[in-house]
Amino acid sequence: MQSPVPHDPPIYRRIADRLRQAIQAGEFRDGDRLPGENALMAEYGIARATARQALSVLINEGMAVPRRGSGVYVRQFRPIRRHGSRRLSREQWGTGRAIWDGDASGRPYVVDDLTIAREPAAEDAARVLGCDEVWVRRRRYSVDGRPVQLAASCFPAELVAGTAIVQPDTGPGGVYARLRDLGHTPVHFTEEVRARMPAPDEADRLALSAGTPVIVVCRTAYTTGGGAVELNIMIMDAASYVLQYDFDA
Amino acid sequence: MQSPVPHDPPIYRRIADRLRQAIQAGEFRDGDRLPGENALMAEYGIARATARQALSVLINEGMAVPRRGSGVYVRQFRPIRRHGSRRLSREQWGTGRAIWDGDASGRPYVVDDLTIAREPAAEDAARVLGCDEVWVRRRRYSVDGRPVQLAASCFPAELVAGTAIVQPDTGPGGVYARLRDLGHTPVHFTEEVRARMPAPDEADRLALSAGTPVIVVCRTAYTTGGGAVELNIMIMDAASYVLQYDFDA
DNA sequence: TAGTGGTCTAGACCACGTA
DNA sequence: ACGTGGTCTAGACCACTAC
Numbered sequence: 001m002q003s004p005v006p007h008d009p010p011i012y013r014r015i016a017d018r019l020r021q022a023i024q025a026g027e028f029r030d031g032d033r034l035p036g037e038n039a040l041m042a043e044y045g046i047a048r049a050t051a052r053q054a055l056s057v058l059i060n061e062g063m064a065v066p067r068r069g070s071g072v073y074v075r076q077f078r079p080i081r082r083h084g085s086r087r088l089s090r091e092q093w094g095t096g097r098a099i100w101d102g103d104a105s106g107r108p109y110v111v112d113d114l115t116i117a118r119e120p121a122a123e124d125a126a127r128v129l130g131c132d133e134v135w136v137r138r139r140r141y142s143v144d145g146r147p148v149q150l151a152a153s154c155f156p157a158e159l160v161a162g163t164a165i166v167q168p169d170t171g172p173g174g175v176y177a178r179l180r181d182l183g184h185t186p187v188h189f190t191e192e193v194r195a196r197m198p199a200p201d202e203a204d205r206l207a208l209s210a211g212t213p214v215i216v217v218c219r220t221a222y223t224t225g226g227g228a229v230e231l232n233i234m235i236m237d238a239a240s241y242v243l244q245y246d247f248d249a
Numbered sequence: 250m251q252s253p254v255p256h257d258p259p260i261y262r263r264i265a266d267r268l269r270q271a272i273q274a275g276e277f278r279d280g281d282r283l284p285g286e287n288a289l290m291a292e293y294g295i296a297r298a299t300a301r302q303a304l305s306v307l308i309n310e311g312m313a314v315p316r317r318g319s320g321v322y323v324r325q326f327r328p329i330r331r332h333g334s335r336r337l338s339r340e341q342w343g344t345g346r347a348i349w350d351g352d353a354s355g356r357p358y359v360v361d362d363l364t365i366a367r368e369p370a371a372e373d374a375a376r377v378l379g380c381d382e383v384w385v386r387r388r389r390y391s392v393d394g395r396p397v398q399l400a401a402s403c404f405p406a407e408l409v410a411g412t413a414i415v416q417p418d419t420g421p422g423g424v425y426a427r428l429r430d431l432g433h434t435p436v437h438f439t440e441e442v443r444a445r446m447p448a449p450d451e452a453d454r455l456a457l458s459a460g461t462p463v464i465v466v467c468r469t470a471y472t473t474g475g476g477a478v479e480l481n482i483m484i485m486d487a488a489s490y491v492l493q494y495d496f497d498a
Numbered sequence: 499t500a501g502t503g504g505t506c507t508a509g510a511c512c513a514c515g516t517a
Numbered sequence: 518a519c520g521t522g523g524t525c526t527a528g529a530c531c532a533c534t535a536c
Contacts, residue, residue, distance in 0.1 A: 010525090011524080020449075061448070062446045067502085068502070068533050070534055185498075194328070195464050196488070213444045246438070249434075261505080286521080296509090315521095317515070318513075319514085
């Protein structure tokens, strides 16, 4: 009978652990090139697949990024701080500022791939918004030339048909100012936050490397009557964002 | 010259895509067993490593979970809803209820691995709390017998030394009620939310399978004077949580 | 052109879970 | 006992990047 000793970690794990420690100890800095497959094979006397497996551990942890034909590099982070409560205060969109102005932490951003369409409401949207058809504004946001967020805003179709909300340019203050003009001022917001690994199409559109989760924020905007007037689903590159929420006891 | 046609996806990707579609189409339900390595080898006439690679795609996406000696299974989700703003209202902890009572969506929870220690403050904690030494309460929360969250609360050492806050049982209302007793009532909270892949020790303690990110919530509690009295870092299994924040415009 | 990572094959031995 | 996934070897060809 053997005593129930935990097994030695496999070779590839020990190599991955050593590399991770080296990174955290500062031996490799952000953007530095790590030892490649050939270097690990020579250093540890292992097969190629084993060296690959060691590197894939770090890659799937989001600590390293492979570049074809070049090498494996330590990942760089510079997150955007997104303020949950403060940024939606009436002062912001009441005075003609777009909400997103405050988001990029001073860095310029661009909106890509804007599409506006009338669609049958998805099951969730139908329940929350209380309608069968919605107008959807889909767009992608980029900062420093890199895509960071996909967003899809849904509005009850009858409410917004023919307004600036279904136009590419929604005018000063954005969609919330237009909802106010229509007499449906948003006064309350709920945000649901989840995190998961991206679906392949999300990874494509956000140019995510392996090991990068997405943060999914589902925001609902309510009017004084308690009715929901907007459902906004945001999918964010988790490596590019810090969400901040402030509230009182 | 070739036209710049995107390459055909590799075999393992196409197999992974087919399996993913089958899951999303409901051909496999939560907890169902997927075709294993041998089945894929036979079905597609591929080598073992290729079949493995196809399955590893789904595993790293968090869609499937491997069980040694048994098979690969479709992952199951049943998240806990955690209310950000509402749960910290004074009514809750002012009347003797522990904050966590409202968290598990009605399911019972347990606290594991509670340790309480006086330590030199980490760099972040020192800056936020304005002190060199802290008392830290570390614990793990489990729901339905499965670990879901690691938490570490830091308090300024001089403030809480000798109080119930450094005892295993903090009494009715928990640490916030004790801070109130000390005249340092928390009145404002800031939560920073991030998501990333877990470090190996986090994956161990939360029993996370590959492809599961963690949500990191860093909460700071402020008193009326504006001083920070607690820094609480929570690491949550992303598959087990939905965070909800409510706020007004 | 040389070196890198990406894909793939055809084997091997092991630990583990189920029956 | 058998089938499963976990680890590992020793090759191969390819696409891409840097020089």
